[in-house]
Amino acid sequence: EPEVTQTPSHQVTQMGQEVILRCVPISNHLYFYWYRQILGQKVEFLVSFYNNEISEKSEIFDDQFSVERPDGSNFTLKIRSTKLEDSAMYFCASSEGSQPQHFGDGTRLSIL
C-alpha cells in the first residue's frame, strides 16, 4: 500500500540553527500538509499546500517556517532559526482530494 515517507526519523539541532524536514507524499496525491505534535499534546495543523502554493497556514506557521515542493516528489518544511519550543514530532500528510489525509510516521525534532 502506498505510504507517506519522512526523513530523518529523528533530528537533533542546536537552537538558532536551520533545519529541513523532508517528506515524500503518496505519488498521485495533490494536497500536502504539515502538522506537529508536542509531547503529550494534540496534533496541530501548521500548513496546507496545493497547486504549488500555500493554501492555508496556522498562527504557529510564522516567518521562521517555510514549505517547498522542489521537485515532483518531495515536500519540505524548513525552520530558519529553531527555538526550544519547536521541539516536537512533525508529521507530513497528503491527500488525493481534500480528504482523507494520510500521514507519515513523523520526524522527531529535538532542539538543544
Next chain:
Amino acid sequence: EDQVTQSPEALRLQEGESSSLNCSYTVSGLRGLFWYRQDPGKGPEFLFTLYSAGEEKEKERLKATLTKKESFLHITAPKPEDSATYLCAVQDPLDTDKLIFGTGTRLQVFP
C-alpha cells in the same frame, strides 16, 4: 475553545471485552469527522470518515457511528493488537482542509 473532546483519556480492557470510545464536537456545519489510530512513535493511520448523522462505517472489530453532536468508535471483542491511541478529528468548519484533532483515547487491551 475545545472543538473536539475525546473520552475517556485512557481505557484498559480485557481481551474480548467490548467497549466504546467517545468523540464530541462543537463545530457547526460538520464537513467531515475522521478516526485515526496512532501507535507509539508512528503517525496517525486513517480508519474512517463520517459525514452525516446516522452514518456508520465498519472495519474488522471497529465500528464508527455519528450523531449531530458526537461520534462513537465501538470496539467489539478487542484483541491485544488493537492497543493504540485512537484520535478523532473534524474538518475545519470554515472552507479549509485542515483537521482539528482531539487529544485521543489511549486503549490498552490485555490478554
